[in-house]
Amino acid sequence: MTSHLRRGIVAASLSLAALLGVATSAAGGEFESYGDVSDDHRAVSLHVRETEGDARRNETIPAGERLFEYMRTVACREAAGMWVIGNPDGTCPAGIDAAGQAACEGDSIVLPMWRRERATPASPWGNWVQIDVGGCGADLLPELTxxxxxxxxxxxxxxxxxxxxxxxxxxxxxxxxxxxxxxxxxxxxxxxxxxxxxxxxxxxxxxxxxxxxxxxxxxxxxxxxxxxxxxxxxxxxxxxxxxxxxxxxxxxxxxxxxxxxxxxxxxxxxxxxxxxxERTSRLVAQLCSATPRPPDC
Missing domain, CATH: 2.60.40.10 (Immunoglobulins)
Incomplete structure (x- = not known):
């Protein structure tokens, strides 16, 4: 069972399960998200359109002032079974498998979105966290509600x-x-x-x-x-x-x-x-359009 979340705050240690369509947070902590949250608050499935919007809005902030960074690339599975961020070019390191991608029937494929954050502009960046599982090009198009x-x-x-x-x-x-x-x-x-x-x-x-x-x-x-x-x-x-x-x-x-x-x-x-x-009609001696106006009009 899941409950719907839109721009809510998730404060939990979230498990990574990219192939199951859930977002993860290896470091835990609080972040703003859209999507469906599991009853135990251990997994959240985010919407590609919304995370893309967050990334676009983040780009309007000067780079030195940003508290978040976003990147789309593959999820790669290490030998230990952990899913980690792929290379910026969308590939995985040698010997590591990439997660399967959606069948988009001729549409472009959208890779998963990853995000990292820092407490202040002077703080070091935290670990990359996967916040959506990707999809198809049409998923990125905004919806006029x-x-x-x-x-x-x-x-x-x-x-x-x-x-x-x-x-x-x-x-x-x-x-x-x-x-x-x-x-x-x-x-x-x-x-x-x-x-x-x-x-x-x-x-x-x-x-x-x-x-x-x-x-x-x-x-x-x-x-x-x-x-x-x-x-x-x-x-x-x-x-x-x-x-x-x-x-x-x-x-x-x-x-x-x-x-x-x-x-x-x-x-x-x-x-x-x-x-x-409410008006009534009656006979008059002269035309009411006359000047001066007759007294019986």
Missing amino acids: AEDFRRLPIPAPVLTLQPDRGWVLVNKETVVMTDPTPATLTTNLLGYDIQVEATPTTFTYDFGDGTAPLVTTSPGHAWPDHDTAHVYGSPGTTSITLTTTWSGRYLIEGTTQWRDVDGTAQTTTTSTPFTIE
Whole structure:
């Protein structure tokens, strides 16, 4: 049995078992990690994408100030059965076997990641510790999560009312509509430029009078072809709030495959307050458009 760990602290003497897909720490101690931790806290399987991200972020720190160093190379099995770090060129010393690699079906092979650390920039480096078991090239590509998607500045679509004159009539339809155009944004994850396409999928209108919101997949249309409207039953002052739900997909720099975001985002648009008025008609002696305005208008 395992429990999930994301950026947690593991403080244990971890056993090395590269072929079983677990990370190890010969020296023990504390380190930050992603992955699955065994119930006895003696093994942790780390994710290639996350350790690669840590290594990339570490490179932004001046070399003399770094407390960690990262390197991808093979895991080599000594005669005593211990797994140790291979040479920087990805080979093992003579007479020592390398761990088997994943079958990547034409994709590039990603060697295991190793890391060593020191307490301060003036301290000596500790031993190299394997923190992931490698994988395939696709494993290195970042994932745009739902949380990442929601943090993007998706522009809230414009809310249009008909009539739009500062007041509407009781018992008459107030038409609402919006712009369904997808939004294109860019972001950066783990050093990769990401193109994101956000598409509005659901529109929820709260008409501000206590009635149930209107939930629709239609962006609406102008009168007389409208399909999204509301009838107010009594006078007052209110505003309309549109909540738009967006789905997303993204394209990673250097790839051709669009990937769907596993989750949605929302934006909110609120109209300017307006009055709901009740008006009656009556006969008048003159045109109400006359100047000055007739007293019976």
